[in-house]
Amino acid sequence: MYTTELKDKNQKSAALSVADEDPEKLAAFEARVAADDFIEPKDWMPEAYRKTLIRQISQHAHSEIVGMLPEGNWITRAPNLRRKAILLAKVQDEGGHGLYLYAAAETLGISREEMIEALHSGRAKYSTIFNYPTLTWADIGAIGWLVDGAAIMNQVPLQRTSYGPYARAMVRICKEESFHQRQGYEIMCVLAAGTPEQKRMAQDALNRWWWPSLMMFGPPDDKSPNTAQSVRWRIKRETNDELRQKFVDVTVPQAEAIGLRVPDPALKWDEARGAYDFGDINWEEFYAVVRGEGATAKERIQARTSAWEDGAWVREAAATHASKRAMRLAAE
Amino acid sequence: MSKASSSEAVGPTNSSWPLWEVFVRAKNGLAHKHVGSVHAADERMAIEAARDVYTRRMEGVSLWVVPSSAIVASDPKETTELFEPAADKVYRHPTFYTIPEGVKNI
Numbered sequence: 001m002y003t004t005e006l007k008d009k010n011q012k013s014a015a016l017s018v019a020d021e022d023p024e025k026l027a028a029f030e031a032r033v034a035a036d037d038f039i040e041p042k043d044w045m046p047e048a049y050r051k052t053l054i055r056q057i058s059q060h061a062h063s064e065i066v067g068m069l070p071e072g073n074w075i076t077r078a079p080n081l082r083r084k085a086i087l088l089a090k091v092q093d094e095g096g097h098g099l100y101l102y103a104a105a106e107t108l109g110i111s112r113e114e115m116i117e118a119l120h121s122g123r124a125k126y127s128t129i130f131n132y133p134t135l136t137w138a139d140i141g142a143i144g145w146l147v148d149g150a151a152i153m154n155q156v157p158l159q160r161t162s163y164g165p166y167a168r169a170m171v172r173i174c175k176e177e178s179f180h181q182r183q184g185y186e187i188m189c190v191l192a193a194g195t196p197e198q199k200r201m202a203q204d205a206l207n208r209w210w211w212p213s214l215m216m217f218g219p220p221d222d223k224s225p226n227t228a229q230s231v232r233w234r235i236k237r238e239t240n241d242e243l244r245q246k247f248v249d250v251t252v253p254q255a256e257a258i259g260l261r262v263p264d265p266a267l268k269w270d271e272a273r274g275a276y277d278f279g280d281i282n283w284e285e286f287y288a289v290v291r292g293e294g295a296t297a298k299e300r301i302q303a304r305t306s307a308w309e310d311g312a313w314v315r316e317a318a319a320t321h322a323s324k325r326a327m328r329l330a331a332e
Numbered sequence: 333m334s335k336a337s338s339s340e341a342v343g344p345t346n347s348s349w350p351l352w353e354v355f356v357r358a359k360n361g362l363a364h365k366h367v368g369s370v371h372a373a374d375e376r377m378a379i380e381a382a383r384d385v386y387t388r389r390m391e392g393v394s395l396w397v398v399p400s401s402a403i404v405a406s407d408p409k410e411t412t413e414l415f416e417p418a419a420d421k422v423y424r425h426p427t428f429y430t431i432p433e434g435v436k437n438i
Contacts, residue, residue, distance in 0.1 A: 040408070042405070042407070042408050043408050044408075089388075092384075092388070093388070096384070096385050096388065099370070099385050100368060100385075103368055103369045103370075106351075106369075112371060113348070168368075169368075172367075172368075176388075176389070315348065315349075315373075318349075318372075318373035318374070318377060319348060319349065319373050321373065321374070322373035322374035322377075325374060326374075
């Protein structure tokens with residue numbers, strides 16, 4: 001799962017300034033990045049680079065963790081044992097992805113506690129996609145196929161992102177992610193080939209998840225003030241619109257192959273461009289969801305915080321056990 | 333040389349559980365390789381967390397966990413003085429030497 005860098009529409013900061021940086025160090029840094037060299041934790045980096053990465057990686061981590069909720073919701077209701085085992089494995093993967101990413105963000109000087117606190121207090125953003133409810137089993141198929149599909153599209157170029165620990169986390173994540181997409185598409189295939197009612201379920205899930213999936217790529221390039229700097233610093237390798245177009249182009253034939261219709265009347269193959277034209281995205285809805293106005297936004301954070309609070313006794317017990325053992329060992 | 337919290341982590345350490353660096357041996361005959369890190373209260377928990385996080389797909393047959401605080405890393409500022417001298421000693425590579433054509437097994 002993935003989030004592109006999110007911001008409230010009203011948030012101004014745009015590209016962070018590099019005005020206070022030592023020009024010589026900055027030039028050397030930019031030359032390294034331009035030559036596709038990786039930046040490692042102890043290397044000099046502009047504050048704006050550090051801050052942008054902390055924001056992007058932690059949002060990405062939060063998305064993996066919150067992303068466990070809409071799917072976890074269906075583990076007990078999976079239609080058979082095979083699907084249940086698969087879904088459990090997928091949700092566990094998402095937890096692992098969150099951990100790889102938190103660890104990468106920690107190398108930039110932010111602690112795990114700070115990030116978790118930011119998520120639970122509602123200050124940190126996570127992918128808007130998880131603020132939509134999973135109403136039927138077909139939604140689990142649509143999430144794997146579309147949401148993880150969009151994630152892969154975003155994440156593949158991030159394996160070459162300029163920050164070493166982030167790039168390494170992405171290599172592991174991409175390796176694991178492709179099963180997520182295939183299992184989701186398989187669910188859709190089975191439903192689309194099933195009874196008329198099952199096919200309707202699959203179509204309904206596609207109808208509801210299509211546009212939110214396109215929004216996962218973030219605002220259009222002309223409304224994405226950070227993009228230019230992030231591309232120059234190789235934090236991002238491709239722009240939001242480029243990736244969105246790629247996603248549409250590969251996904252539309254997949255829908256057609258199983259007899260489902262993409263819910264966009266403006267969708268049309270453009271022979272000259274060699275790409276699909278598609279309809280306008282409702283960005284007002286996107287920003288409302290980013291601001292946390294989604295139907296399930298509150299529920300997600302509540303589920304997260306109660307999981308954290310309910311687990312407090314385990315963390316305390318583990319810490320007490322460790323310190324008692326350390327004392328015993330010291331006394332021997 | 334500087335004592336760093338880790339080769340990877342330089343920031344403030346986790347206030348509750350220490351950070352551990354995780355190394356996985358993919359199969360016998362290969363060396364353990366660094367794969368990432370976990371937070372854990374003690375070494376047993378670190379092994380179990382590393383097993384869950386880094387070996388879900390048969391990635392390994394053995395794990396090492398090392399407290400990140402125990403790792404001493406070289407300083408990037410010393411990169412030039414430490415590693416550059418090797419660049420002008422190409423005679424350490426076999427390709428540096430010219431051998432008459434037709435001579436074999438050398």
